[in-house]
Amino acid sequence: MRVVVDLRTGEELxxxxxxxxxxxxxxxxxxLYPEKGRLTDVMISRADGERPAVQYYLRYLRDRPxxxxxxxxxxxxxxxxxxxxxxxxxxxTGVVVAMxxxxxxxxxxxxxxxxxxxxxxxGAIMAQLRASPTYRDELAKYSDDSRKPLGEVLERVLEVLDxxxxxxxxxxxxxxxxxxxxxxxxxx
Numbered sequence: 001m002r003v004v005v006d007l008r009t010g011e012e013l014x015x016x017x018x019x020x021x022x023x024x025x026x027x028x029x030x031x032l033y034p035e036k037g038r039l040t041d042v043m044i045s046r047a048d049g050e051r052p053a054v055q056y057y058l059r060y061l062r063d064r065p066x067x068x069x070x071x072x073x074x075x076x077x078x079x080x081x082x083x084x085x086x087x088x089x090x091x092x093t094g095v096v097v098a099m100x101x102x103x104x105x106x107x108x109x110x111x112x113x114x115x116x117x118x119x120x121x122x123g124a125i126m127a128q129l130r131a132s133p134t135y136r137d138e139l140a141k142y143s144d145d146s147r148k149p150l151g152e153v154l155e156r157v158l159e160v161l162d163x164x165x166x167x168x169x170x171x172x173x174x175x176x177x178x179x180x181x182x183x184x185x186x187x188x
Contacts, residue, residue, distance in 0.1 A: 002080035007092040015134040030067035032060040032092045053153045076182035090118040102168035103179035104186040112151045119148040
């Protein structure tokens with residue numbers, strides 16, 4: 001592994017410290033939040049009738065297309081393996097990986113299934129986050145099951161992309177992203 005794409009906020013990096021491999025591999029910071037001090041993806045509102053998780057995921061694409069495209073370019077053009085992560089590896093990472101898989105031409109059902117598979121490890125993920133002073137207080141009131149990634153959330157995000165942009169490929173094209181190098185890297 002030569003490159004790590006870190007989707008956490010600057011505040012998370014400050015509070016959690018540098019990643020363990022810092023200095024031995026290249027770390028590329030690509031926060032999906034406007035840097036306002038928020039730490040996690042805990043959902044709080046139901047504006048516009050969409051589920052809060054759907055709203056957050058669409059906001060990543062709306063507010064930080066530079067980071068999403070940067071992460072996809074990191075995957076497409078880096079030598080060796082690329083690791084993409086956030087704090088839990090389900091919301092921010094899930095959106096970036098879903099966009100990468102869509103750009104590579106992976107079937108939607110497989111993308112959604114891949115995203116939902118993180119739920120198999122949600123207990124361990126939540127235990128690790130709750131052990132950190134950075135996330136503990138914000139996550140204390142949430143059960144593990146309430147934080148499970150639900151396939152229907154990502155499915156709805158992809159439907160909204162269909163409605164507004166002609167799908168993930170349309171959104172990527174609007175950002176000036178050419179999927180061919182990413183597809184070649186992931187599919188071979």
